[in-house]
Amino acid sequence: MIIQGTHTIAAAPAHVFDRLMEPAFLQQAIPGCEKLEKTGEDEYIAHLKLGIGSIKGSYAGKVRLTDRQPPHKFTMHLQGSGGPGFVKGTSAIELKAEGEATELHYSANVQVGGLIAAVGSRVIEAVAKKLAGEFFLKFSAIVEHDVKPER
Amino acid sequence: MKSGTSNGYFGQALKRVEDPRLIKGIATYVDDLRLPGLLHAAILRSPHAHARILGVKTEAAKNLPGVAGVFTGTDINPACGLVPCASSMPGLKAPRHTMLAGDRVYFVGHPVVVVVAASPAIARDALDLIEVDYDSLPAVTNPEKALEKDSPLTHPDQGTNVAFTWLLANGDVDGLFAQADRVIKQRIVHQRLTPMAIEPRGCVASYHAGEGSLTLWTSTQIPHLLRTLLPGVIGVAENKIRIITPEVGGGFGSKLDLYVEEAMCSHLAMRLGSPVKWIEGRRENAMSTIHGRDQIGDYELAVKNDGTVLAIKARTIADIGSYLQLLTPTIPTLTGLMICGCYKLKAVRFELTGVYTNKMATDAYRGAGRPEATYAIERLMDLAAAELGLDPAKIRQKNFPKPGEFPFQTATGLMYDSGNYQRALKKAQELARWDALLRQREQARQAGRLFGIGLSTYVEICGLGPSKIMAAGGWEWGCVRLEMSGKVTVITGTTPHGQGQETSFAQIVGDRLGVPMEDIVVLRGDTASAHYGRDTYGSRATAVGGTALIMSVDKIIAKAKILAGALLGASAKKIDFRNGRFWVKGKPKNAIDWKRLGQEAYEAKNLPANLEPGLEASSFFEPKNCTYPFGTHIVAVEVERETGDVKIVKYVAVDDCGPQVNPLLVEGQVQGGIAHSLGQVLFERTVYDENGQLLTGEFTDYPMPRARDIPEYVIGSTVTPSPSNPMGVKGVGEAGTIGANPAIANAVMDALAPLGIRHLDLPLLPEKLWRAIEEKTAGRKMKKPRSQS
Numbered sequence: 001m002i003i004q005g006t007h008t009i010a011a012a013p014a015h016v017f018d019r020l021m022e023p024a025f026l027q028q029a030i031p032g033c034e035k036l037e038k039t040g041e042d043e044y045i046a047h048l049k050l051g052i053g054s055i056k057g058s059y060a061g062k063v064r065l066t067d068r069q070p071p072h073k074f075t076m077h078l079q080g081s082g083g084p085g086f087v088k089g090t091s092a093i094e095l096k097a098e099g100e101a102t103e104l105h106y107s108a109n110v111q112v113g114g115l116i117a118a119v120g121s122r123v124i125e126a127v128a129k130k131l132a133g134e135f136f137l138k139f140s141a142i143v144e145h146d147v148k149p150e151r
Numbered sequence: 152m153k154s155g156t157s158n159g160y161f162g163q164a165l166k167r168v169e170d171p172r173l174i175k176g177i178a179t180y181v182d183d184l185r186l187p188g189l190l191h192a193a194i195l196r197s198p199h200a201h202a203r204i205l206g207v208k209t210e211a212a213k214n215l216p217g218v219a220g221v222f223t224g225t226d227i228n229p230a231c232g233l234v235p236c237a238s239s240m241p242g243l244k245a246p247r248h249t250m251l252a253g254d255r256v257y258f259v260g261h262p263v264v265v266v267v268a269a270s271p272a273i274a275r276d277a278l279d280l281i282e283v284d285y286d287s288l289p290a291v292t293n294p295e296k297a298l299e300k301d302s303p304l305t306h307p308d309q310g311t312n313v314a315f316t317w318l319l320a321n322g323d324v325d326g327l328f329a330q331a332d333r334v335i336k337q338r339i340v341h342q343r344l345t346p347m348a349i350e351p352r353g354c355v356a357s358y359h360a361g362e363g364s365l366t367l368w369t370s371t372q373i374p375h376l377l378r379t380l381l382p383g384v385i386g387v388a389e390n391k392i393r394i395i396t397p398e399v400g401g402g403f404g405s406k407l408d409l410y411v412e413e414a415m416c417s418h419l420a421m422r423l424g425s426p427v428k429w430i431e432g433r434r435e436n437a438m439s440t441i442h443g444r445d446q447i448g449d450y451e452l453a454v455k456n457d458g459t460v461l462a463i464k465a466r467t468i469a470d471i472g473s474y475l476q477l478l479t480p481t482i483p484t485l486t487g488l489m490i491c492g493c494y495k496l497k498a499v500r501f502e503l504t505g506v507y508t509n510k511m512a513t514d515a516y517r518g519a520g521r522p523e524a525t526y527a528i529e530r531l532m533d534l535a536a537a538e539l540g541l542d543p544a545k546i547r548q549k550n551f552p553k554p555g556e557f558p559f560q561t562a563t564g565l566m567y568d569s570g571n572y573q574r575a576l577k578k579a580q581e582l583a584r585w586d587a588l589l590r591q592r593e594q595a596r597q598a599g600r601l602f603g604i605g606l607s608t609y610v611e612i613c614g615l616g617p618s619k620i621m622a623a624g625g626w627e628w629g630c631v632r633l634e635m636s637g638k639v640t641v642i643t644g645t646t647p648h649g650q651g652q653e654t655s656f657a658q659i660v661g662d663r664l665g666v667p668m669e670d671i672v673v674l675r676g677d678t679a680s681a682h683y684g685r686d687t688y689g690s691r692a693t694a695v696g697g698t699a700l701i702m703s704v705d706k707i708i709a710k711a712k713i714l715a716g717a718l719l720g721a722s723a724k725k726i727d728f729r730n731g732r733f734w735v736k737g738k739p740k741n742a743i744d745w746k747r748l749g750q751e752a753y754e755a756k757n758l759p760a761n762l763e764p765g766l767e768a769s770s771f772f773e774p775k776n777c778t779y780p781f782g783t784h785i786v787a788v789e790v791e792r793e794t795g796d797v798k799i800v801k802y803v804a805v806d807d808c809g810p811q812v813n814p815l816l817v818e819g820q821v822q823g824g825i826a827h828s829l830g831q832v833l834f835e836r837t838v839y840d841e842n843g844q845l846l847t848g849e850f851t852d853y854p855m856p857r858a859r860d861i862p863e864y865v866i867g868s869t870v871t872p873s874p875s876n877p878m879g880v881k882g883v884g885e886a887g888t889i890g891a892n893p894a895i896a897n898a899v900m901d902a903l904a905p906l907g908i909r910h911l912d913l914p915l916l917p918e919k920l921w922r923a924i925e926e927k928t929a930g931r932k933m934k935k936p937r938s939q940s
Contacts, residue, residue, distance in 0.1 A: 058279070083279040085198040088287075111842060114198025114259065118434060118848025121840075 003128045004107040007136040010144045013095040013102045017071035019143050020093075029139035031131050042068065046080070050131075052116055053123040057084035071095055085114020106132070158730075160658035160668060164815035167654045168668070178398040181353040181370045182430050189355070190219050192416055192429040193274035195264040195281050196439065197256035200290035200509040200843020201303070204254055204263065204283060211280035212266060217273035219423055221281070222265050224251035231418050232384040235409055236475035237622035240484075243315045246306045246507075248474040250411045250418070256285070257305055258473040258509050259845050260438030262411055267419055267427055290509040290843035294447065294470035297506050305473050305507035314471055314505040315480055319487040321562050322498025327462035331453035335535045340912040341523045343445035343470070343837040345853055346516050350400025351431035352440055354413050356420035364391040365421065369413050372402040372648055374676055375684040376477075377409055379623060384414040385421070396676035399648035403827070404515030405440050406648070407688045408477045437848045442837055443516020445470040446483055446523050452531040458539055458546040462498040462562075463490055465527070469505045472512040478519075479512050480505055485520025485612070491561045492528035493572045493610045493781060494550040499562040509843040515688065517827050518885045521611045522892050529607040529893030530900075530910065537904065543897070544580065547608050548573060558776075558874070567610065567779045568873045568881075571807070575869045576608055579783035579805040582867050588787055588801065596905060601790040601924075602800070605898025606783065609890040613808075613882030614694035614778035614875055627691070628683040629699030630769035631660060631707055635753040637746030639666050641673045642769075644684020645696035648676070650820065650884060652692055655812040659697055659878070663704045665731025666745060683771075690780070690882030693812060698876045699772040706768035711748050714766075717759040718743060718751060778873040778881035782806035784825075784894035790902045792928075795921030797833055797899055799862035804890060807869045808883035817883050818866050824887015825864065829856045831888075832895040836914050 009016050019025045023044060027036040035047040042065040049058050061080025068074045073094045080087045091108035112124055120127070172178040209221040228249040236245060252263045264281050268274035289303035296302055297312040305312055328334060354369035365387050371377060374394035382389050399406065412429050420427045431440070448467040454460050469483035487501035536543040551572040552559045559567040588604055595602035616625040628644035641660050645652065657671040674680045685695075712723040715733035719726070725736050734742035748766065751757055755764035787801040804821055811817045834854040838846040847853040872879025892913075899915050900908070906927040911919060 060282075081198070081285075086285075113200075113842070113844050115434065115848070117198075117840070117844035117846060118259070118438065119852065121844075121846045122852065 001110050001112070001125060002107065003110055003125065003132065004105070005129065005132055006103060006105045007140070008098065009102045009104060009136070009140045010100065011102060012100070013071040013097050016095055016102045016104065016143055025139070025142055028142060029135050031134045042066070048080070052084070052127050053120045055084045055115055055120050057082045059087065061087070085112060085116040087112050087116070104136070158662050158665065158667070160662045161812055162810070163658065163813065165654060165658065165813055166815065167651045168657065169651060169653050173398070180350060180398045180400060181355060181368050184355050184368055184397070184428070186355065186357055186426040188425045190267045190269065190423060190425045190427050191271040191274045192265055192267050192419065192427050193271065193278055194262045194412070194429070194435070195266070195278045195283070196435070197252065197259060197261040197263055199256055199285050199287050200259050200292070201288040201305070202256050202285040203288060204252060204256065205286050206284040207264060208282040209264065212277040215273065215277045215280060217269040218277050219267045219269065219425070220419070221277065222251070222419070223263070224249060224253045227251050227265070227415065227418065228253060231414060234411055234474070235380050235383065235477065236479060237477050238475070238480040239622065240315050240317065240480050243480060244309050244311070244313070246309070246474050250415050258511055259843055260435070260511060262439070265415060265419070267423060271430070292508050292510060292839045292841060292843050294468050294506040294508055297508050298468070298504070305509050312507045314507050317484055317487070317503040317505070319499065319501040319563060321564060322462065324462050324464060324498040324500045327498050328453045328464070331461055332456040333454050333538060335452040335454060335531055335538060336450070337531060337534055337910055338447070338449050339527055339530060341444045341446040341448070341526065342913055343513070344443040344516060344831060344835050345437050345837045345847065346403045346405035346440065346443055347436070347853065347855060348401030348403060348405055351433060351436040352406065352410060352412065353430040354416050355426060355428040356416040357426035358420040358424070360424065362391070363387070364393070365417055366393045366395065367413060367417055368395045368397060370399050370406060371396055372399070372406045372646055372688055373686040374646055374678050375644060375681070375686050376623065377413065378678045380409045381414065381417065384409070385417045394678045396646055396648065402648050403517040404443065404519055404688065407515050408441060434848050437853065438511060438845050441476050441514035441516070442472065442511050443513060444523060445513050446486065448523070448527055450527050450531055452535060454535050454539065456539060458535070458541045458549050460494050460496055460535070460550050463496050463528070465490060465501045467501070467503050469503060470508050470510070470513070471505050472510040473507055474512050476512045476514040479514050482513065482515055482520040483523070486523040488563050488565055489521045489524035489612060490528060491563055492525060493547070493608050494528070495552055496562045510839050517824065518611070518888045519689070521885065522889050525607065525609045525611070525889050526893045526896065529609070529897065533897045533900065534909070543606050544576060547606070548576060565612065566776055568776055568875050569871050570610065570779065570781055571869065571871050572608055572610070572781055575781060575805045575807050576783045578867055578869055579785050579803050582805065582865050583785040583801060583803040585785070591787070595789065601792060601902040603788050603790070603898045603900065603902025603904070605786045605788070605894045605896065605901055607890055607893035607897060608781070608783045609893070610779050610781040611886060611889045612777050613690035613780055613885070614774060614873070615689035615691045616777045617774055624685060625695070626771045626773040627685055627695040627699045628681065628769065628771050629696055629703055630681070630767065631700060631703040633707060633745055633749050633752065633766035635749050637670070637744070637749045639664060639671045641671060641700060642681045643673060643675050643696050643700065644681045644686070645692035646676045646684065646686040647692060648687060650687065650692060651813070651816040652696070655693060655816055656697060656700060658812055660700055660704055663701060664707070664745070665729065690884035690886070694778050694873070694876050694880050694882050695772055695774055697812070697878060697880065699770045701877060702770035702772060703768040706770065707766050710762070710768070711766060713759065713762055714748055714752060715743055717762070718757060774875050776875045778809070778875050780806065780808045780881040780883060780886050782886060782890050784890040786894045786898040788895070788898040788902055790899060790920055792924055795917035795919070795924065797915060797920070801865070802862045803865045803867070804887065805867040805869060806883060806886050806890065807871050807881070808886060809873050809879045809881040810870055811868065812880065817868070820883045821866055821887040822864060824885060825891040826856050826861055827888045828891030828895060829860055832892055832913050832915055833860070834914050834916065
């Protein structure tokens with residue numbers, strides 16, 4: 001499953017890029033994120049609580065960043081699993097200056113397994129898009145006001 | 152049949168004695184059982200279609216209050232055997248399918264860890280605390296791709312995805328194809344199906360440490376086969392195992408297996424010293440109870456211009472999933488054996504390749520291999536009729552064996568016992584008012600509506616069967632006991648689970664003994680009462696199990712005549728018996744009845760010398776041949792152009808299952824079978840994505856027929872007795888499905904024929920039909936301006 005989208009954020013690419021590398025910012029923006037910790041150079045662990053269609057559950061996952069070229073692009077590798085199944089995916093994220101703002105484009109190739117696939121396959125794409133939308137809405141708000149969250 | 156009474160139960164449409172308890176909700180299913188100290192099992196299943204297990208962390212689950220134990224493959228597999236498969240096929244490659252996955256999972260739903268806890272909720276919560284580290288491996292789900300050289304392997308150590316190859320060849324196929332005027336070719340995909348019994352599987356195991364014996368209650372079709380198979384898996388001797396099958400909410404072949412959960416609960420009950428219950432959830436059922444069908448066939452039929460069929464060729468692939476259940480490899484071979492249908496084909500070549508893929512195993516599902524055969528040959532007959540411009544009914548009649556040609560030897564080597572296919576076809580045409588139906592189609596077509604008529608004439612194999620063709624014997628056992636009170640207890644080794652033999656067997660025995668049905672109890676589904684049996688599948692219970700009862704009744708009557716003679720002062724030869732009464736010839740007024748005989752037989756004070764007390768007899772019946780029920784189904788449908796919806800306008804089924812013990816039960820079986828077919832033809836399909844994820848895991852994604860989808864049926868019958876058993880009965884459990892699939896499909900294809908649509912694979916979902924209609928009609932619209940230019 002390919003999920004892609006474009007969002008405009010009212011801040012310069014360098015600023016957006018920096019914030020995307022900070023777990024504390026991300027944790028606030030990621031829907032259902034209960035924990036996001038840096039565990040090594042470009043490596044994180046995450047704990048999420050999410051509902052996909054009728055399936056609610058907790059997921060633990062690892063995030064790894066590669067191909068990091070600030071402030072233009074990076075690639076994110078995600079591997080998570082929980083009671084309802086697993087998610088595996090790779091997303092390319094590109095940032096482009098659009099005047100004062102940044103146009104962020106992401107394209108993710110996602111594979112889901114287990115219960116999420118068995119009973120959530122009809123809704124998964126819509127849910128993924130909705131979650132991405134929620135993330136960027138919150139992320140934009142944080143970055144635009146640049147209110148650093150409390151640690 | 153000869154009857155000892157004027158009760159005349161045989162042939163009466165009596166209501167089922169089973170129904171009141173089922174309707175009132177007071178019947179006992181496995182999940183209703185409550186035992187002291189009962190623990191509950193829940194199973195963690197693989198979300199991956201193929202992966203290596205790098206590690207399993209169970210500490211957190213073990214520490215959850217209420218958890219009695221958490222077990223992985225390492226804990227359980229060394230103490231248990233493998234899941235048994237009864238199919239013997241030369242060169243069959245079989246993975247060692249253990250109770251829980253070892254270092255590798257190979258289908259979504261593969262059991263990995265089992266938790267036992269004080270309540271089902273705690274057991275389920277504990278599953279969430281288990282961490283399994285998987286390293287995913289490439290999976291294959293398309294059986295044709297699985298045969299390609301660079302395909303991922305379901306079982307890498309086997310070096311191939313081919314499980315077996317099987318060839319059925321008979322007669323001069325090539326010569327007959329050379330003589331043919333035409334060869335009708337069609338590729339047909341028989342989609343994968345999920346049986347979806349309303350009651351999922353479930354079991355309770357209880358170990359009696361003092362005796363070293365085990366009782367297993369399980370929702371199964373085969374308690375006796377389980378008692379034979381379980382010792383090899385859990386290491387308890389056959390005579391220390393008792394299997395009880397309470398009420399079963401639907402089997403359809405899916406409960407004709409020994410499943411890991413049954414063996415594992417038995418093992419855990421022994422290990423933990425407490426009874427263990429496991430009840431399957433609906434989503435579990437969709438992924439880890441066997442699936443049905445899943446064959447792809449390339450079929451060729453050699454025909455003459457006058458409609459005479461000569462020979463048939465098929466190259467088929469059976470996608471059997473990732474491992475072998477009890478009869479997995481056997482099922483698609485039944486397709487080969489029945490591929491000639493009702494027709495006098497002179498030669499056959501059926502090449503079958505069984506292929507492993509990363510999916511749940513397939514096995515018997517309603518019809519078990521025969522529906523694929525009937526669907527293929529009946530589609531081919533329609534395609535042949537269309538190509539040759541012949542009437543679909545006439546081309547069939549032309550190729551039927553005549554009634555005088557039975558027993559009829561088929562090109563596949565079977566001996567059809569008896570038949571009058573012409574009579575069933577004629578009766579169905581009469582009931583359908585065939586000519587009026589043709590006129591209705593003509594009028595509808597003139598008005599631009601998509602109206603179609605479909606026909607199928609089918610024959611199937613039932614009454615399984617002679618022991619030489621069955622893995623563990625095909626006989627059946629039955630016992631009849633006259634109690635001291637004059638009541639009658641019947642014990643059958645078949646295991647009715649919805650077919651209604653508590654009623655029909657009481658009718659058979661009641662007639663022959665001359666005892667009212669109210670005085671008869673039929674016991675089934677408990678290996679402690681029916682010591683031996685071969686259970687219920689393949690529409691065998693009445694033909695084989697009913698006969699064992701008749702044999703037992705006759706033994707009792709013979710003994711009762713000796714006893715009656717002694718009491719009446721005459722030799723047994725001079726005793727007449729009718730209507731449950733015995734008297735000396737010519738002195739009917741001085742008769743004695745079963746009640747008196749029961750008392751005398753067990754009080755045993757007036758027995759003649761050498762006569763044992765009691766009035767009880769048991770028998771094994773070994774059939775010499777299977778039975779071959781047949782019939783004709785006629786369906787009229789209308790397809791909605793704008794939506795692709797199929798509406799059943801008329802449904803006529805004429806089935807010949809021989810003499811009917813209870814026509815109401817026959818009709819119920821036929822109706823249920825047709826409902827299964829409506830599902831298969833119009834809605835149902837089990838879908839795995841290319842990564843092996845099951846996408847049809849519950850009813851929202853796996854549509855099944857509902858009450859509103861079921862049409863009014865016109866059900867009729869003809870009666871052609873079978874020579875295979877004394878009652879002449881043939882069996883009817885699967886007939887509905889076998890006859891209905893091609894009839895409904897042929898009707899829909901007939902409706903679409905004016906648009907130039909030749910064949911569509913099942914299921915004929917509205918979207919598929921709508922797209923096909925759009926494609927053809929859009930093409931027409933485009934062609935029009937071109938022809939004008």
